[in-house]
Amino acid sequence: NAGVTQTPKFQVLKTGQSMTLQCAQDMNHNSMYWYRQDPGMGLRLIYYSASEGTTDKGEVPNGYNVSRLNKREFSLRLESAAPSQTSVYFCASSTPRGPSGNTIYFGEGSWLTVV
């Protein structure tokens, strides 16, 4: 079972370059998310997609764009990378667990360094 797969695992960018992080899940989940994790901090939500065709901003959306290509895939794009975007990025997907709350499954992470 692949679960949530994200690529690339490691990437170094120069300031101003653009790149796209790819994410795919094979669990038939409706909701998908992109988080970033910085040292000494918990995960912060960048964008999420409650269902195919919809996307919404999370806590820290500035400098990012997303595309929910289909039910399986949710990509994160940095149009003009900045050193402040150096972080570990996690894609996730979720399935409902009743009236409130969802169980969220994470990918292995993408380490991005902007120099």
Added chain:
Amino acid sequence: GESVGLHLPTLSVQEGDNSIINCAYSNSASDYFIWYKQESGKGPQFIIDIRSNMDKRQGQRVTVLLNKTVKHLSLQIAATQPGDSAVYFCAENRVRNQGGKLIFGQGTELSVKP
């Protein structure tokens, strides 16, 4: 401001002892809480969850306690093993039926001494 936070950034325990990791939250409207385990170089892994209509839930070697009066959450790990060494995060779901908007705490690093 509203936040989900952890009392201690690090916790060191002896193998075989019980571990208790604490978490505080500030939004009384939160109704779903999750504990995640994150090993080095990996994504967070779901451990256990609890809804606000419960005050205790048990899993395999883990127990989560919820005290809504003082907005406090704890994760108890029985007979801690070296494989339990990781960073543990509590997370709070504040948006009913829209899951995924989890607010994560800073994390507690658990270190198990042999």
